[in-house]
Amino acid sequence: MLTGIGSTDRSDVPPQAPVYGALQSGVRADMWADKAGGVVVDLDWVEQLRRVRDAQDEEAFEALFAHFAPRVKGFLMRSGASDVMAEECAQEVMATVWHKAHLFDPARASVATWVFTIARNRKIDALRRQRRPEPEDLGWGPEPEPDQADALELQQESERLVEALRQLPPKQRDLIERAFFGDLTHTEIAAATGLPLGTIKSRIRLALERLRKEMS
Amino acid sequence: MTREIKHHLTDELLLAYATGDLPEAFNLVVATHVSLCDECRARLEAFEAVGGAVLDEIGEATLSGGSFAATMGSIRAAGKTPIVPATPPRRTGLFPAPLRDYVGGDLDAVRWRGLGGGVRQAILPTSREAKVRLLYIPAGAALPDHGHSGLEMTQVLQGAFGDDGIRFGPGDIEIATEDTHHTPVAEEGVDCICLAATDAPLKFKALLPRMAQPFLRI
Numbered sequence: 412m413l414t415g416i417g418s419t420d421r422s423d424v425p426p427q428a429p430v431y432g433a434l435q436s437g438v439r440a441d442m443w444a445d446k447a448g449g450v451v452v453d454l455d456w457v458e459q460l461r462r463v464r465d466a467q468d469e470e471a472f473e474a475l476f477a478h479f480a481p482r483v484k485g486f487l488m489r490s491g492a493s494d495v496m497a498e499e500c501a502q503e504v505m506a507t508v509w510h511k512a513h514l515f516d517p518a519r520a521s522v523a524t525w526v527f528t529i530a531r532n533r534k535i536d537a538l539r540r541q542r543r544p545e546p547e548d549l550g551w552g553p554e555p556e557p558d559q560a561d562a563l564e565l566q567q568e569s570e571r572l573v574e575a576l577r578q579l580p581p582k583q584r585d586l587i588e589r590a591f592f593g594d595l596t597h598t599e600i601a602a603a604t605g606l607p608l609g610t611i612k613s614r615i616r617l618a619l620e621r622l623r624k625e626m627s
Numbered sequence: 628m629t630r631e632i633k634h635h636l637t638d639e640l641l642l643a644y645a646t647g648d649l650p651e652a653f654n655l656v657v658a659t660h661v662s663l664c665d666e667c668r669a670r671l672e673a674f675e676a677v678g679g680a681v682l683d684e685i686g687e688a689t690l691s692g693g694s695f696a697a698t699m700g701s702i703r704a705a706g707k708t709p710i711v712p713a714t715p716p717r718r719t720g721l722f723p724a725p726l727r728d729y730v731g732g733d734l735d736a737v738r739w740r741g742l743g744g745g746v747r748q749a750i751l752p753t754s755r756e757a758k759v760r761l762l763y764i765p766a767g768a769a770l771p772d773h774g775h776s777g778l779e780m781t782q783v784l785q786g787a788f789g790d791d792g793i794r795f796g797p798g799d800i801e802i803a804t805e806d807t808h809h810t811p812v813a814e815e816g817v818d819c820i821c822l823a824a825t826d827a828p829l830k831f832k833a834l835l836p837r838m839a840q841p842f843l844r845i
Binding site: 469472473476477479480481482483484485486488489494497498501502503505506509510519520521523524525526527528530531532534535539541542543544545546547548568569572573575576577587588590591593595606608611612613615616619620623 | 642645646647648651654655657658659661662665666668669670671672673674675676677678679680681682683684685686687688689690691694695697698699701702705723724725726728729753754
């Protein structure tokens, strides 16, 4: 059973290294429920990815891999890739996660969102054989770290979005999923723009402003 | 830097870019606009957050045996990668990074072809479903009156143009649909440089440009 953000007693969660201090206080980047329904594992993906970035921590990467690689493969297969191609691409996507960990900005995206963008780009490359022009990075590089409060808020908001998606009527949820698998025409896609995204957009906007200030 | 932008991308275009559903030519214009416009970047990243939520909720596919070991093997084989942004922000020049990649440099690297009246264009190589070109319109000059059968996106990079009384300045993007017949006129002062994508050939109303069309690939 999943518990609401910030309302959970964390005594069942093993202690983690005191990095991203703000994130320790209650963000649930991901949760797995055991068979009895209690939360047994709470892996903070932001922290795992940070360990990959700073220490090339293979254990942290293995945890990320175990969670995301099967989902990336599922995403690619739903998008029309064969098992063999999806497996190969999923491995490449995860290798990119390792190599580009320094580009992840927790004030602007959840780890799931960031992995999704890598998988989407790999899909365009592999399935459509097209280049994917990307906006220029506002990369903060290894320093400075993004504001911890910003990162916390954004991660919480991302979790709320997952929850909002879960609560949608099946028909609407299916429409949104199919939009991301590339199954919709452009007219149908307009119907998928109805999710409440105002708050998460404002958070990202603030993080971008901060980033611009640091760059100048 | 991005504060004066008045004309933005639509939700439909941003979502289609987020899902990876646009033709390459439109992708380039979206990526260029988003590089210049933090408002649209925030909207885009919010749509991508929906993609993240979908990925989190998706059914897991079974990995092949040794999948993790194979991935670690390729990571080790690649060695330590240097820490640089994939597309570093431009410090000088006119073109944002994604456009620079397609041109092979900045403004001075563009291979222009004259269209008459001082108007010049350069078609950039993309997949064939849609076309993207750089347009150079001398200050005060007009693009020939044209309509189109599909979608047209015009991103202003330098200068400004007016279209039906609406001003499009640096950073602005004009989205025109098939019923639009328009005559963009460059403002006096600075020559206007735009990046324009269409998913169907432009249709010019005047006879001469229409005859020239097959040769000029407009």
